[in-house]
Amino acid sequence: MTLEKGYRTELSVDGITIDRRDIEMLEAIDRHGSMHAAADALGRSYARLQQRIVELEAAVGDLTERRRGGKGGGGTELTETALELRRRFERHQTELDGVARATESVFAGTVRERTGTLGTVETAAGPVVALVPAGATTVQIGVRSDAVVLADPEESPERGVTSFRNQFTGTVSSIDSSDGVARVTLDLERVDEPPDGSKSVADVELETLVTQESADSLGITVGKTLRASFKATAARATPTGDAPSADDDASS
Amino acid sequence: MTLEKGYRTELSVDGITIDRRDIEMLEAIDRHGSMHAAADALGRSYARLQQRIVELEAAVGDLTERRRGGKGGGGTELTETALELRRRFERHQTELDGVARATESVFAGTVRERTGTLGTVETAAGPVVALVPAGATTVQIGVRSDAVVLADPEESPERGVTSFRNQFTGTVSSIDSSDGVARVTLDLERVDEPPDGSKSVADVELETLVTQESADSLGITVGKTLRASFKATAARATPTGDAPSADDDASS
DNA sequence: CACCGTTGTTTCCATGCAGATACCACGCCG
DNA sequence: CGGCGTGGTATCTGCATGGAAACAACGGTG
Missing domain, CATH: 1.10.10.10 (Winged helix-like DNA-binding domain superfamily/Winged helix DNA-binding domain)
Structure with missing residues:
Protein backbone atom coordinates (compact mmCIF):
# COMPACT_ATOMS: atom_id res chain seq x y z
CA MET A 1 0.00 0.00 0.00
CA ALA A 102 9.13 16.91 -1.17
CA THR A 103 9.48 14.20 1.39
CA GLU A 104 9.51 15.30 4.97
CA SER A 105 11.20 14.18 8.12
CA VAL A 106 9.06 13.48 11.14
CA PHE A 107 9.96 14.06 14.79
CA ALA A 108 7.61 12.87 17.48
CA GLY A 109 7.75 14.72 20.75
CA THR A 110 6.03 16.59 23.51
CA VAL A 111 5.62 20.33 23.87
CA ARG A 112 7.71 21.90 26.64
CA GLU A 113 7.34 25.62 26.29
CA ARG A 114 5.13 27.95 24.33
CA THR A 115 5.49 31.57 23.29
CA GLY A 116 2.77 32.71 20.96
CA THR A 117 2.50 30.41 17.99
CA LEU A 118 5.94 28.97 18.65
CA GLY A 119 6.86 26.15 20.95
CA THR A 120 9.77 24.06 22.06
CA VAL A 121 9.23 20.38 21.47
CA GLU A 122 11.27 17.70 23.17
CA THR A 123 12.16 14.97 20.68
CA ALA A 124 14.50 12.01 20.49
CA ALA A 125 17.07 14.25 18.82
CA GLY A 126 16.75 17.04 21.38
CA PRO A 127 14.63 20.18 21.58
CA VAL A 128 13.12 21.53 18.38
CA VAL A 129 11.61 24.99 18.03
CA ALA A 130 8.57 24.84 15.76
CA LEU A 131 5.22 26.36 14.98
CA VAL A 132 2.85 24.63 17.39
CA PRO A 133 -0.93 24.91 17.20
CA ALA A 134 -2.71 25.97 20.37
CA GLY A 135 -3.58 23.28 22.84
CA ALA A 136 -1.25 20.64 21.50
CA THR A 137 0.91 18.65 23.89
CA THR A 138 1.97 15.51 22.09
CA VAL A 139 2.85 16.36 18.54
CA GLN A 140 4.71 15.27 15.48
CA ILE A 141 6.87 17.77 13.69
CA GLY A 142 7.18 17.78 9.95
CA VAL A 143 10.21 19.33 8.30
CA ARG A 144 10.25 19.52 4.55
CA SER A 145 13.41 18.26 2.94
CA ASP A 146 13.78 21.47 0.95
CA ALA A 147 13.88 23.57 4.11
CA VAL A 148 16.96 21.99 5.62
CA VAL A 149 20.32 23.59 5.01
CA LEU A 150 23.52 21.61 5.24
CA ALA A 151 26.89 23.01 6.23
CA ASP A 152 30.31 21.92 7.30
CA PRO A 153 30.09 21.59 11.11
CA GLU A 154 33.34 23.46 11.70
CA GLU A 155 32.67 26.44 9.48
CA SER A 156 29.00 26.87 10.07
CA PRO A 157 27.99 29.95 11.99
CA GLU A 158 27.23 29.95 15.66
CA ARG A 159 23.68 30.20 16.79
CA GLY A 160 22.70 33.84 16.84
CA VAL A 161 24.12 35.31 13.69
CA THR A 162 21.49 33.68 11.50
CA SER A 163 17.79 33.19 11.87
CA PHE A 164 18.16 29.44 12.26
CA ARG A 165 16.63 28.25 15.50
CA ASN A 166 17.32 24.58 14.96
CA GLN A 167 20.73 23.08 14.37
CA PHE A 168 21.63 19.42 14.55
CA THR A 169 24.66 17.40 13.63
CA GLY A 170 24.47 14.02 12.05
CA THR A 171 26.23 11.60 9.79
CA VAL A 172 25.24 10.93 6.22
CA SER A 173 23.58 7.55 5.90
CA SER A 174 22.57 7.68 2.26
CA ILE A 175 22.72 9.85 -0.82
CA ASP A 176 20.41 9.58 -3.78
CA SER A 177 21.28 11.76 -6.77
CA SER A 178 19.21 12.43 -9.82
CA ASP A 179 18.60 15.32 -12.18
CA GLY A 180 21.04 17.65 -10.50
CA VAL A 181 19.37 17.24 -7.12
CA ALA A 182 20.68 15.10 -4.29
CA ARG A 183 18.57 13.65 -1.52
CA VAL A 184 20.77 13.32 1.55
CA THR A 185 19.69 11.40 4.64
CA LEU A 186 21.31 12.10 7.99
CA ASP A 187 21.28 10.10 11.20
CA LEU A 188 21.06 12.71 13.91
CA GLU A 189 22.97 12.73 17.18
CA ARG A 190 21.25 13.77 20.35
CA VAL A 191 21.92 17.40 21.13
CA ASP A 192 21.95 16.96 24.90
CA GLU A 193 24.06 13.93 25.71
CA PRO A 194 22.67 11.37 28.13
CA PRO A 195 23.98 11.35 31.73
CA ASP A 196 26.58 8.71 31.05
CA GLY A 197 28.37 11.18 28.79
CA SER A 198 28.39 9.02 25.68
CA LYS A 199 27.44 10.36 22.31
CA SER A 200 24.48 8.41 21.07
CA VAL A 201 22.60 8.15 17.85
CA ALA A 202 19.11 9.50 18.34
CA ASP A 203 17.56 7.10 15.88
CA VAL A 204 16.10 10.08 14.10
CA GLU A 205 16.56 10.53 10.40
CA LEU A 206 16.55 13.90 8.71
CA GLU A 207 16.14 14.07 5.00
CA THR A 208 17.37 17.03 3.02
CA LEU A 209 17.22 18.07 -0.59
CA VAL A 210 20.20 19.94 -1.98
CA THR A 211 21.57 20.66 -5.42
CA GLN A 212 24.23 18.32 -6.73
CA GLU A 213 26.47 21.33 -6.92
CA SER A 214 26.08 21.91 -3.18
CA ALA A 215 26.64 18.25 -2.42
CA ASP A 216 29.88 18.37 -4.38
CA SER A 217 31.20 21.58 -2.89
CA LEU A 218 30.47 20.30 0.61
CA GLY A 219 32.14 17.03 -0.24
CA ILE A 220 29.22 15.00 0.96
CA THR A 221 29.85 11.28 1.20
CA VAL A 222 28.27 8.52 3.24
CA GLY A 223 29.63 8.66 6.77
CA LYS A 224 30.56 12.33 6.70
CA THR A 225 29.43 14.48 9.60
CA LEU A 226 27.37 17.53 8.72
CA ARG A 227 25.48 20.25 10.44
CA ALA A 228 21.83 20.49 9.42
CA SER A 229 19.89 23.66 10.14
CA PHE A 230 16.31 24.66 9.66
CA LYS A 231 14.14 27.54 10.72
CA ALA A 232 11.51 27.29 13.40
CA THR A 233 9.00 28.75 10.97
CA ALA A 234 9.66 25.88 8.55
CA ALA A 235 8.97 23.25 11.20
CA ARG A 236 5.30 22.65 11.73
CA ALA A 237 3.80 20.58 14.50
CA THR A 238 0.53 18.71 14.29
CA PRO A 239 -1.19 17.30 17.35
CA THR A 240 -1.35 13.55 17.82
CA GLY A 241 -3.73 12.34 20.43
CA ASP A 242 -2.74 8.71 20.33
CA ALA A 243 0.99 8.46 20.80
CA PRO A 244 1.58 8.08 24.53
CA SER A 245 -1.12 5.89 26.03
CA ALA A 246 -4.80 5.04 26.12
CA ASP A 247 -6.09 8.14 27.83
CA ASP A 248 -8.51 8.41 24.94
CA ASP A 249 -10.65 5.70 26.42
CA ALA A 250 -10.64 7.31 29.83
CA SER A 251 -11.98 10.59 28.53
CA SER A 252 -14.82 9.09 26.56
CA MET B 1 -11.54 41.31 -4.70
CA ALA B 102 2.87 31.69 4.25
CA THR B 103 3.14 34.55 1.85
CA GLU B 104 5.62 34.20 -0.92
CA SER B 105 7.87 36.49 -2.82
CA VAL B 106 7.68 36.47 -6.57
CA PHE B 107 10.52 37.02 -9.01
CA ALA B 108 9.76 37.29 -12.70
CA GLY B 109 12.53 36.33 -15.04
CA THR B 110 13.81 34.32 -17.96
CA VAL B 111 15.61 31.00 -17.86
CA ARG B 112 19.27 31.20 -18.79
CA GLU B 113 20.72 27.78 -18.10
CA ARG B 114 19.40 24.38 -17.28
CA THR B 115 20.92 21.32 -15.66
CA GLY B 116 18.41 18.61 -14.96
CA THR B 117 15.48 19.95 -13.02
CA LEU B 118 17.43 23.01 -11.96
CA GLY B 119 17.86 26.24 -13.85
CA THR B 120 19.36 29.66 -13.55
CA VAL B 121 16.82 32.41 -13.93
CA GLU B 122 17.73 36.00 -14.71
CA THR B 123 15.63 38.33 -12.59
CA ALA B 124 15.60 42.00 -11.65
CA ALA B 125 17.61 41.12 -8.55
CA GLY B 126 20.15 39.03 -10.39
CA PRO B 127 20.42 35.34 -11.19
CA VAL B 128 18.39 32.90 -9.12
CA VAL B 129 18.93 29.15 -9.08
CA ALA B 130 15.60 27.39 -8.85
CA LEU B 131 13.67 24.27 -9.74
CA VAL B 132 12.48 24.91 -13.27
CA PRO B 133 9.97 22.73 -15.07
CA ALA B 134 10.98 21.42 -18.48
CA GLY B 135 10.34 23.63 -21.45
CA ALA B 136 9.88 26.85 -19.53
CA THR B 137 11.59 30.02 -20.69
CA THR B 138 9.75 32.94 -19.12
CA VAL B 139 8.89 32.08 -15.57
CA GLN B 140 7.94 33.46 -12.22
CA ILE B 141 9.72 32.16 -9.17
CA GLY B 142 7.94 31.71 -5.88
CA VAL B 143 9.91 31.65 -2.64
CA ARG B 144 8.03 30.93 0.53
CA SER B 145 8.70 33.35 3.33
CA ASP B 146 9.53 30.48 5.69
CA ALA B 147 12.33 29.26 3.46
CA VAL B 148 14.43 32.40 3.60
CA VAL B 149 17.21 32.65 6.15
CA LEU B 150 18.50 35.98 7.34
CA ALA B 151 22.03 36.64 8.54
CA ASP B 152 24.39 39.47 9.30
CA PRO B 153 26.08 40.23 5.98
CA GLU B 154 29.55 40.38 7.51
CA GLU B 155 29.42 37.18 9.48
CA SER B 156 27.49 35.02 7.11
CA PRO B 157 29.43 32.23 5.50
CA GLU B 158 30.88 32.42 2.03
CA ARG B 159 29.19 30.62 -0.77
CA GLY B 160 30.33 27.03 -0.81
CA VAL B 161 30.36 25.96 2.82
CA THR B 162 26.59 25.72 2.98
CA SER B 163 24.02 24.32 0.64
CA PHE B 164 22.56 27.74 -0.10
CA ARG B 165 22.63 28.49 -3.78
CA ASN B 166 20.95 31.89 -3.56
CA GLN B 167 22.17 34.79 -1.48
CA PHE B 168 21.05 38.38 -1.76
CA THR B 169 21.60 41.46 0.30
CA GLY B 170 18.91 43.98 0.99
CA THR B 171 17.69 46.56 3.41
CA VAL B 172 14.79 46.04 5.75
CA SER B 173 11.78 48.02 4.59
CA SER B 174 9.23 46.81 7.12
CA ILE B 175 8.79 44.56 10.10
CA ASP B 176 5.52 43.14 11.29
CA SER B 177 5.63 41.27 14.57
CA SER B 178 2.93 39.17 16.13
CA ASP B 179 2.74 36.04 18.25
CA GLY B 180 6.47 35.56 18.49
CA VAL B 181 6.91 35.59 14.74
CA ALA B 182 8.21 38.53 12.73
CA ARG B 183 7.52 39.13 9.08
CA VAL B 184 10.49 41.01 7.63
CA THR B 185 10.41 42.58 4.20
CA LEU B 186 13.65 43.34 2.37
CA ASP B 187 14.31 45.54 -0.64
CA LEU B 188 16.93 43.65 -2.59
CA GLU B 189 19.96 45.12 -4.30
CA ARG B 190 21.00 43.87 -7.67
CA VAL B 191 23.72 41.26 -7.40
CA ASP B 192 25.52 42.24 -10.57
CA GLU B 193 25.86 45.99 -10.61
CA PRO B 194 24.90 47.87 -13.74
CA PRO B 195 27.67 49.13 -16.08
CA ASP B 196 27.73 52.60 -14.52
CA GLY B 197 29.01 51.09 -11.32
CA SER B 198 26.28 52.39 -9.05
CA LYS B 199 24.52 50.23 -6.54
CA SER B 200 20.87 50.15 -7.40
CA VAL B 201 17.75 48.90 -5.75
CA ALA B 202 16.34 46.09 -7.81
CA ASP B 203 12.75 46.95 -6.98
CA VAL B 204 12.31 43.40 -5.80
CA GLU B 205 10.88 42.66 -2.40
CA LEU B 206 11.70 39.54 -0.48
CA GLU B 207 9.52 38.59 2.43
CA THR B 208 10.82 36.38 5.19
CA LEU B 209 9.34 34.85 8.28
CA VAL B 210 11.57 34.56 11.33
CA THR B 211 11.06 34.08 15.03
CA GLN B 212 10.97 37.21 17.16
CA GLU B 213 13.93 35.75 18.99
CA SER B 214 15.94 35.67 15.77
CA ALA B 215 14.88 39.18 14.85
CA ASP B 216 16.09 40.39 18.22
CA SER B 217 19.41 38.56 18.20
CA LEU B 218 20.13 39.83 14.70
CA GLY B 219 19.17 43.33 15.76
CA ILE B 220 16.78 43.75 12.90
CA THR B 221 15.46 47.28 12.43
CA VAL B 222 14.06 49.12 9.46
CA GLY B 223 16.93 50.29 7.29
CA LYS B 224 19.36 47.61 8.39
CA THR B 225 21.23 45.69 5.72
CA LEU B 226 20.91 41.93 5.85
CA ARG B 227 21.92 38.94 3.86
CA ALA B 228 19.02 36.75 2.80
CA SER B 229 19.68 33.20 1.69
CA PHE B 230 17.50 30.47 0.32
CA LYS B 231 18.04 27.09 -1.25
CA ALA B 232 17.56 26.41 -4.92
CA THR B 233 15.30 23.50 -4.00
CA ALA B 234 13.02 25.88 -2.10
CA ALA B 235 12.60 28.20 -5.09
CA ARG B 236 10.10 26.94 -7.58
CA ALA B 237 9.53 28.36 -11.02
CA THR B 238 6.26 28.23 -12.90
CA PRO B 239 6.01 29.04 -16.59
CA THR B 240 4.23 32.18 -17.70
CA GLY B 241 3.41 32.15 -21.36
CA ASP B 242 2.09 35.66 -21.65
CA ALA B 243 4.84 37.99 -20.59
CA PRO B 244 7.01 38.60 -23.64
CA SER B 245 4.92 38.64 -26.81
CA ALA B 246 2.05 37.12 -28.72
CA ASP B 247 3.66 33.97 -30.05
CA ASP B 248 0.59 32.15 -28.75
CA ASP B 249 -1.45 33.49 -31.59
CA ALA B 250 1.09 32.48 -34.17
CA SER B 251 0.99 28.85 -33.16
CA SER B 252 -2.78 28.56 -33.34
C1' DC C 1 -31.71 41.01 -47.91
C1' DA C 2 -30.15 36.13 -46.42
C1' DC C 3 -26.24 33.68 -44.41
C1' DC C 4 -23.13 32.47 -40.95
C1' DG C 5 -20.85 31.65 -36.59
C1' DT C 6 -20.74 33.63 -32.63
C1' DT C 7 -22.95 34.81 -27.77
C1' DG C 8 -26.97 34.20 -24.75
C1' DT C 9 -30.92 31.46 -22.59
C1' DT C 10 -34.08 27.86 -21.61
C1' DT C 11 -35.72 23.22 -21.07
C1' DC C 12 -35.12 18.43 -20.59
C1' DC C 13 -32.63 14.34 -19.27
C1' DA C 14 -28.83 11.23 -17.58
C1' DT C 15 -25.71 10.36 -13.93
C1' DG C 16 -23.79 10.07 -9.45
C1' DC C 17 -23.87 10.88 -4.62
C1' DA C 18 -25.99 10.65 -0.33
C1' DG C 19 -29.83 10.44 2.90
C1' DA C 20 -34.16 7.58 4.41
C1' DT C 21 -36.06 3.54 5.27
C1' DA C 22 -36.65 -1.12 5.83
C1' DC C 23 -35.06 -5.57 6.86
C1' DC C 24 -31.74 -9.35 8.14
C1' DA C 25 -27.82 -11.37 11.07
C1' DC C 26 -25.44 -11.54 15.27
C1' DG C 27 -24.65 -12.51 20.15
C1' DC C 28 -24.81 -11.17 25.07
C1' DC C 29 -28.15 -10.38 28.76
C1' DG C 30 -32.12 -10.59 31.47
C1' DC D 1 -36.48 -17.51 24.97
C1' DG D 2 -37.11 -12.58 23.43
C1' DG D 3 -35.00 -7.87 23.72
C1' DC D 4 -31.62 -4.78 22.27
C1' DG D 5 -28.04 -2.39 19.97
C1' DT D 6 -24.79 -3.41 17.05
C1' DG D 7 -23.02 -4.61 11.90
C1' DG D 8 -24.61 -5.64 6.95
C1' DT D 9 -27.44 -4.95 2.77
C1' DA D 10 -30.86 -3.47 -0.55
C1' DT D 11 -34.07 -0.14 -2.46
C1' DC D 12 -36.16 4.27 -3.07
C1' DT D 13 -35.94 9.20 -3.34
C1' DG D 14 -34.06 13.86 -3.47
C1' DC D 15 -30.59 16.83 -5.02
C1' DA D 16 -26.79 18.77 -7.57
C1' DT D 17 -24.02 18.59 -11.60
C1' DG D 18 -23.57 18.68 -16.28
C1' DG D 19 -24.53 17.37 -21.04
C1' DA D 20 -28.08 17.74 -25.28
C1' DA D 21 -30.81 20.23 -27.87
C1' DA D 22 -33.39 23.90 -29.39
C1' DC D 23 -33.97 28.79 -30.19
C1' DA D 24 -33.28 33.92 -30.00
C1' DA D 25 -30.03 37.95 -30.61
C1' DC D 26 -26.22 40.02 -32.80
C1' DG D 27 -23.57 42.02 -36.57
C1' DG D 28 -20.36 41.65 -40.33
C1' DT D 29 -20.19 39.55 -45.20
C1' DG D 30 -21.75 38.55 -49.70
Missing part, protein backbone atom coordinates in the same frame (compact mmCIF):
# COMPACT_ATOMS: atom_id res chain seq x y z
CA THR A 2 1.71 3.12 -1.23
CA LEU A 3 -0.16 6.15 -0.05
CA GLU A 4 0.27 9.19 -2.21
CA LYS A 5 -0.11 12.71 -1.01
CA GLY A 6 -2.53 14.70 -3.08
CA TYR A 7 -4.24 18.00 -3.04
CA ARG A 8 -6.67 19.98 -5.08
CA THR A 9 -5.68 23.51 -5.82
CA GLU A 10 -8.31 26.18 -5.36
CA LEU A 11 -8.63 29.91 -5.25
CA SER A 12 -11.66 31.16 -3.45
CA VAL A 13 -13.29 34.55 -3.42
CA ASP A 14 -16.66 35.72 -2.35
CA GLY A 15 -18.02 32.30 -1.59
CA ILE A 16 -17.19 30.70 -4.89
CA THR A 17 -14.12 28.61 -5.48
CA ILE A 18 -12.09 28.52 -8.65
CA ASP A 19 -10.59 25.17 -9.42
CA ARG A 20 -8.39 23.65 -12.06
CA ARG A 21 -11.33 23.07 -14.35
CA ASP A 22 -12.05 26.79 -14.44
CA ILE A 23 -8.45 27.59 -15.23
CA GLU A 24 -8.43 25.06 -18.04
CA MET A 25 -11.58 26.66 -19.36
CA LEU A 26 -9.94 30.09 -19.40
CA GLU A 27 -6.90 28.66 -21.09
CA ALA A 28 -8.99 27.00 -23.78
CA ILE A 29 -10.88 30.22 -24.44
CA ASP A 30 -7.59 32.06 -24.70
CA ARG A 31 -6.22 29.54 -27.14
CA HIS A 32 -9.26 29.19 -29.38
CA GLY A 33 -10.65 32.70 -29.23
CA SER A 34 -14.23 31.66 -28.65
CA MET A 35 -16.27 29.95 -25.98
CA HIS A 36 -17.85 27.56 -28.47
CA ALA A 37 -14.49 26.38 -29.70
CA ALA A 38 -13.24 26.10 -26.13
CA ALA A 39 -16.25 24.02 -25.06
CA ASP A 40 -15.70 21.86 -28.08
CA ALA A 41 -12.03 21.35 -27.35
CA LEU A 42 -12.68 20.50 -23.71
CA GLY A 43 -15.54 18.18 -24.59
CA ARG A 44 -18.00 20.01 -22.42
CA SER A 45 -21.25 21.74 -23.19
CA TYR A 46 -21.24 25.34 -24.30
CA ALA A 47 -24.22 26.20 -22.14
CA ARG A 48 -22.60 25.16 -18.86
CA LEU A 49 -19.31 26.71 -19.81
CA GLN A 50 -20.92 30.03 -20.61
CA GLN A 51 -22.90 29.95 -17.37
CA ARG A 52 -19.73 29.27 -15.44
CA ILE A 53 -18.05 32.29 -17.02
CA VAL A 54 -20.92 34.52 -15.95
CA GLU A 55 -20.74 33.03 -12.47
CA LEU A 56 -17.01 33.65 -12.17
CA GLU A 57 -17.27 37.19 -13.48
CA ALA A 58 -19.91 38.00 -10.90
CA ALA A 59 -17.37 37.11 -8.25
CA VAL A 60 -14.00 38.32 -9.53
CA GLY A 61 -14.93 40.94 -12.13
CA ASP A 62 -14.63 40.87 -15.89
CA LEU A 63 -12.63 37.96 -17.17
CA THR A 64 -13.60 38.15 -20.82
CA GLU A 65 -14.48 40.51 -23.61
CA ARG A 66 -17.25 38.86 -25.52
CA ARG A 67 -18.43 40.07 -28.91
CA ARG A 68 -21.25 38.57 -30.90
CA GLY A 69 -21.97 39.10 -34.51
CA GLY A 70 -19.50 40.60 -36.88
CA LYS A 71 -16.50 39.04 -38.49
CA GLY A 72 -16.34 35.34 -37.76
CA GLY A 73 -19.53 35.66 -35.78
CA GLY A 74 -17.80 37.28 -32.87
CA GLY A 75 -15.50 35.80 -30.29
CA THR A 76 -14.19 36.01 -26.74
CA GLU A 77 -10.90 37.25 -25.42
CA LEU A 78 -9.52 37.15 -21.92
CA THR A 79 -8.92 40.30 -19.92
CA GLU A 80 -5.76 41.03 -17.99
CA THR A 81 -7.68 40.00 -14.87
CA ALA A 82 -8.15 36.53 -16.27
CA LEU A 83 -4.51 36.21 -17.21
CA GLU A 84 -3.45 37.31 -13.74
CA LEU A 85 -5.87 34.79 -12.29
CA ARG A 86 -4.23 32.06 -14.31
CA ARG A 87 -0.78 33.09 -13.16
CA ARG A 88 -1.89 33.15 -9.55
CA PHE A 89 -3.40 29.74 -9.84
CA GLU A 90 -0.41 28.16 -11.51
CA ARG A 91 1.91 29.62 -8.93
CA HIS A 92 -0.24 28.32 -6.13
CA GLN A 93 -0.35 24.93 -7.79
CA THR A 94 3.44 24.89 -8.06
CA GLU A 95 3.79 25.62 -4.37
CA LEU A 96 1.48 22.80 -3.41
CA ASP A 97 3.24 20.60 -5.92
CA GLY A 98 6.47 21.19 -4.08
CA VAL A 99 4.93 20.23 -0.77
CA ALA A 100 3.40 17.07 -2.09
CA ARG A 101 6.57 16.00 -3.80
CA THR B 2 -9.37 39.42 -2.27
CA LEU B 3 -8.42 36.10 -3.69
CA GLU B 4 -7.70 33.43 -1.14
CA LYS B 5 -5.47 30.48 -1.69
CA GLY B 6 -7.16 27.22 -0.92
CA TYR B 7 -6.56 23.53 -1.26
CA ARG B 8 -8.21 20.30 -0.49
CA THR B 9 -6.06 17.72 1.19
CA GLU B 10 -6.18 14.20 -0.16
CA LEU B 11 -4.37 10.93 0.15
CA SER B 12 -4.77 8.63 -2.78
CA VAL B 13 -4.05 4.96 -3.15
CA ASP B 14 -5.11 2.38 -5.65
CA GLY B 15 -7.42 4.69 -7.54
CA ILE B 16 -9.45 5.87 -4.59
CA THR B 17 -8.83 9.12 -2.79
CA ILE B 18 -9.19 9.68 0.92
CA ASP B 19 -10.38 13.13 1.83
CA ARG B 20 -11.10 15.07 4.99
CA ARG B 21 -14.58 13.60 5.23
CA ASP B 22 -13.13 10.12 5.49
CA ILE B 23 -10.72 11.18 8.19
CA GLU B 24 -13.53 12.79 10.15
CA MET B 25 -15.45 9.58 9.81
CA LEU B 26 -12.58 7.57 11.26
CA GLU B 27 -12.19 10.05 14.06
CA ALA B 28 -15.89 9.84 14.94
CA ILE B 29 -15.78 6.04 14.97
CA ASP B 30 -12.76 6.18 17.23
CA ARG B 31 -14.47 8.56 19.61
CA HIS B 32 -17.84 6.85 19.78
CA GLY B 33 -16.82 3.24 19.45
CA SER B 34 -19.44 2.33 16.89
CA MET B 35 -20.29 3.17 13.33
CA HIS B 36 -23.91 3.87 14.18
CA ALA B 37 -22.98 6.41 16.81
CA ALA B 38 -20.42 7.94 14.48
CA ALA B 39 -22.95 8.32 11.68
CA ASP B 40 -25.32 9.87 14.15
CA ALA B 41 -22.77 12.34 15.44
CA LEU B 42 -21.73 13.36 11.94
CA GLY B 43 -25.33 13.66 10.78
CA ARG B 44 -24.84 11.27 7.93
CA SER B 45 -26.51 8.01 7.05
CA TYR B 46 -25.19 4.81 8.53
CA ALA B 47 -25.59 2.95 5.27
CA ARG B 48 -23.32 5.25 3.28
CA LEU B 49 -20.83 5.45 6.07
CA GLN B 50 -20.55 1.71 6.36
CA GLN B 51 -20.21 1.32 2.60
CA ARG B 52 -17.44 3.89 2.61
CA ILE B 53 -15.57 1.94 5.26
CA VAL B 54 -15.73 -1.20 3.16
CA GLU B 55 -14.58 0.76 0.15
CA LEU B 56 -11.61 2.23 1.99
CA GLU B 57 -10.60 -1.09 3.49
CA ALA B 58 -10.57 -2.69 0.05
CA ALA B 59 -7.94 -0.14 -0.92
CA VAL B 60 -5.75 0.37 2.13
CA GLY B 61 -6.35 -2.78 4.21
CA ASP B 62 -8.18 -3.25 7.48
CA LEU B 63 -9.06 0.00 9.17
CA THR B 64 -11.54 -1.34 11.70
CA GLU B 65 -12.33 -4.26 13.94
CA ARG B 66 -16.03 -4.68 13.79
CA ARG B 67 -17.93 -6.93 16.16
CA ARG B 68 -21.64 -7.53 16.09
CA GLY B 69 -23.72 -9.01 18.82
CA GLY B 70 -22.57 -9.38 22.35
CA LYS B 71 -22.26 -6.81 25.06
CA GLY B 72 -23.67 -3.50 23.94
CA GLY B 73 -24.60 -5.06 20.64
CA GLY B 74 -21.03 -4.99 19.42
CA GLY B 75 -18.95 -2.09 18.23
CA THR B 76 -16.15 -0.93 15.99
CA GLU B 77 -12.59 0.01 16.84
CA LEU B 78 -9.89 1.44 14.65
CA THR B 79 -6.79 -0.52 13.78
CA GLU B 80 -3.28 0.86 13.97
CA THR B 81 -3.45 1.30 10.20
CA ALA B 82 -6.37 3.67 10.60
CA LEU B 83 -4.59 5.67 13.28
CA GLU B 84 -1.49 5.94 11.13
CA LEU B 85 -3.66 7.04 8.23
CA ARG B 86 -5.09 9.81 10.37
CA ARG B 87 -1.65 10.95 11.43
CA ARG B 88 -0.43 10.97 7.84
CA PHE B 89 -3.41 12.98 6.74
CA GLU B 90 -3.14 15.56 9.50
CA ARG B 91 0.55 16.00 8.83
CA HIS B 92 -0.08 16.47 5.15
CA GLN B 93 -2.81 18.94 5.94
CA THR B 94 -0.47 20.90 8.19
CA GLU B 95 2.11 21.12 5.45
CA LEU B 96 -0.39 22.45 2.95
CA ASP B 97 -1.70 24.76 5.60
CA GLY B 98 1.72 26.30 5.86
CA VAL B 99 1.88 26.88 2.14
CA ALA B 100 -1.48 28.54 1.97
CA ARG B 101 -0.73 30.75 4.93
